Amino acid sequence: MKKVFGILLLALLLLLVACGEEETSSEDTGTDDAPAEENTDESEETENSGEEEATNEDGISIGFSLDTLQEERWQRDRDLFVSKAEELGATVNVQSADSDDAKQISQAENLISQGVDLLVVVPHDAEVSASIVEMAHAEDIPVISYDRLIKNSEVDLYVSFDNERVGEMQATAITELVPQGKYVLIEGADTDNNAHLFKQGQMNILQPLIDSGDIEIVYDQWTKGWEPEEALANMENALTSNDNDIDAVIAANDGTAGGVIQALAAQGMDGEIPVSGQDAELAAVQRIVEGTQTMTVYKPIRDLAERVAELAVQMANGEEIETTTTVNNGQIDVPSILLDPIAVTKDNIDDTIIADGFHSEEDVYQNAD
Template sequence: MKQSFKQSGLAGVFTVLLTLLSACSSGGQGAGSGAKPAAEDPNQAAVRELVVGLSLDTLLEERWKKDRDLFKAAVEKLGAKVDVQAANGDDAKQIAQAENMISKHVDVLVVVPHDAQVSAAIVAKAHQAGVKVISYDRLILNADVDLYVSFDNEKVGELQAEALVSKVPRGNYVLIEGADTDNNAHMFKRGQMKVLQPLVDRGDIQIVYDQFTKEWKPVNALANMKTALAANRDAIDAVIAANDGTAGGVVGALAERRLAGTTPVTGMDAELAAAQRIVEGTQTMTVYKPIRKLAETAAALAVQMAEGKKVSTDKTVFNKKIDVPAILLEPIAVNRTNIDATIIADGFHSREDVYRNVDN
């Protein structure tokens, strides 16, 4: 009995071992015979979603809310997630927010810098963690930026100056530029001066006031324009305002002197208030930068970089340290004659909203 029990027990052990060996052998052969790989096993953990970090200077302006929404929608359509943080003009906060996103292991970081110089710290911290950085619309200076996606910003300045010269080929000009800390503001001005300088040299145009606008704030543009008017006893023939926010400040100052609508004023960004001023006649033009195209282009490239794929460009922009690979889109001049065919036709603003004050 005892011998029979031992034999039976040994047979059971051998049976179990053979079963286990057969199962292992079957599992090993399964990968080559149509069985699902381990990674595809529904019981295994899902592959981690790619995450794109978006660090914004501000969400206090209409323009940047549109960028955020369009960029987020485009990234999510491509199957990735977006972590959005906005510093609202605070450099220390923007750096801290970027560090937070980096610590949460975003796969790529897209930055709209508040201060072009200070934001170099964000690039350095991202690279230490192996995260690539895209400079969105505004160029980060003195940093090893991986990609710059924007518009041809010197062309923006050229379009602004050309619009005014066509109306006022001679006279006193005022330049109300953007924030001195924003590299784009300097690029806009370079473009403006390409058009204006030959006329200044010839004596046709006199630049009687030239000032940057701290933080791009309309209230600061208003103060600058009041100073310009007082210094020149209202003898101002044309005003180049760098964007629609500063244009709003300029028009406000002109309105106080009953000059709104008689002194041409430029802008940029095609904000709704600016579009309304154009149809009312108090702002001459704006520069439309098709933000949907910018956001969707940047989103596609961000996901591509997050996946570890190489991005190639045919342009570079020097940021005082390196020639940054760049994608530069074309801006469009918008005035009373083509506003319907541009920003309204694109669905950027509805016709009802743009013409609300005129139609009523």
């Protein structure tokens, strides 16, 4: 009996030892698996992080700060610029300030904080936007002034059309039709440096005729924010103060021309008074073929947008840029590239705007008799 009890006791001890070893083996296996799984995750995370860093380092990021997208012209600029930049491998973050200085500065600050490689700015206010250049340069981000010059700053590059030449084209077209008479000038926004360049160009042509007594400027007003409603009010004031006795109007762009023509139409004078414009907006070229607007200045927007996109990518990559001239902005002579505008009348719409595909023949002539 004692022998049997001893055998049972020995078997029980062996069983307990075996269970202990199995439990220990199980615990060890669990401990080994956990670190192995964590190491795998860390490896994957590091690999993914490396891919993201490579993407950020290799891809060019461009901030595009626009004054407004309310006008057809600026929507075209945006689309053409973004398309070309993306074709060249860059990404573009577009911000529109709705003609609000504080909003544009805030948006630019946000773009800078995102770490864009370069900033392209269409300034609302030429003076106020100098702070954007200062903020960007503090982070070693170059700035291109697009179409409108940023004043009193060390902006890196200015690309636009020859805006003084635009004004000369406007005045030339109108004075050829009305070499003598009473003129109204409906200029652009006083805060836009381009508006001053347009006016300077106009006066290059008008001043000799003013000095000779052939032309009299009976009304001359800036248009706040380039708003057509402001141009309409200005033109109504011009008509009222001159008892409708005017002979010609030089309007700085197609938006202001639209306001002018609306005021003239209210007096039954649309189509009788020559009116200039600029930007070749669809509504404007339709007015030209209808006979209520005399001319516009066509600035091939594709040339400008795509050229700036190419320059932006080159500058962001640290490449040297060749410029054709300089324009003084009140602080420095800004390296500049100025493209050629084209004066458009009813006689050459087909050979310019339509031939370039800027507007279709169907759209241009849809309201024509």
